[in-house]
Amino acid sequence: MSLQSTFLQLVKLDADFSLSLGRIYVTAGDDKNRVFGDMWHLDVATLEWTRCSPSGEFEPRTAQASAVVDSVLYVFGGADSNKYFNDLLRFDFTNLSWGLVATTGDIPSARVYSRMVSLKNKLYVYGGTDSGHEEQQLDDVYCLDLSMYKYEMINNADMC
Numbered sequence: 001m002s003l004q005s006t007f008l009q010l011v012k013l014d015a016d017f018s019l020s021l022g023r024i025y026v027t028a029g030d031d032k033n034r035v036f037g038d039m040w041h042l043d044v045a046t047l048e049w050t051r052c053s054p055s056g057e058f059e060p061r062t063a064q065a066s067a068v069v070d071s072v073l074y075v076f077g078g079a080d081s082n083k084y085f086n087d088l089l090r091f092d093f094t095n096l097s098w099g100l101v102a103t104t105g106d107i108p109s110a111r112v113y114s115r116m117v118s119l120k121n122k123l124y125v126y127g128g129t130d131s132g133h134e135e136q137q138l139d140d141v142y143c144l145d146l147s148m149y150k151y152e153m154i155n156n157a158d159m160c
Contacts (some may be wrong), residue, residue: 018066018073019100020093025052025073027091030062037061039091054091056098061085063112067123069146074101074118076125077111084110084131088144105151108142121146124154 015029016034020054031038039052045067049078064085064158070105077084086108088101108114115129123144141154 004022005046011073015062018068020068020071020073024090025093026076027066027075028058028064029062035060036039049091052096053100054096057100058089058098059085063116065116065125065128067118068114068125069121074116074123076116076123077108077114077128079110079112079131084112086110101149103144103149103151106153107151108140108153109138111138114138 009060015026018025018027024044026040026042028036028038033115037058039054040049041052043050058136059080061075061080067074071093073093075089075091077086078083087102090100090101091098108125109130109132111128111130115126117124117126119135124148125139125142125144127139131136143152143154144150145152
């Protein structure tokens, strides 16, 4: 498929964009009418789009947060048409498979529009909006230690 025609099919709101192994991955999102659970990648060398067919389960969602650590994409939260999520999923770029990560500790509330970054084998989840406060932005930070998959809520004052 041509770059332009495929890109027009991929125009989505609140999708994730990730870079790994010379490819840009587009994950989930919505078009105001439907929520998607699909994944595409653009080969940056050839500029060709390919629809991925990963193994494992990935529930359609939009407005999720994500970060890449080594060859793994982590996806947190998001929502579908009926509910908000606070699960953590991992996508392994080497074997193209999804898996649900069992986490412990101070697990963040289900939310959309949060942000996630990685630093030294840890993921940090910041803010967003949860289902109980759709008009109010959250101002919380959670740290997930990837060696134990344990969340810890961080006091914002301790971050400076």
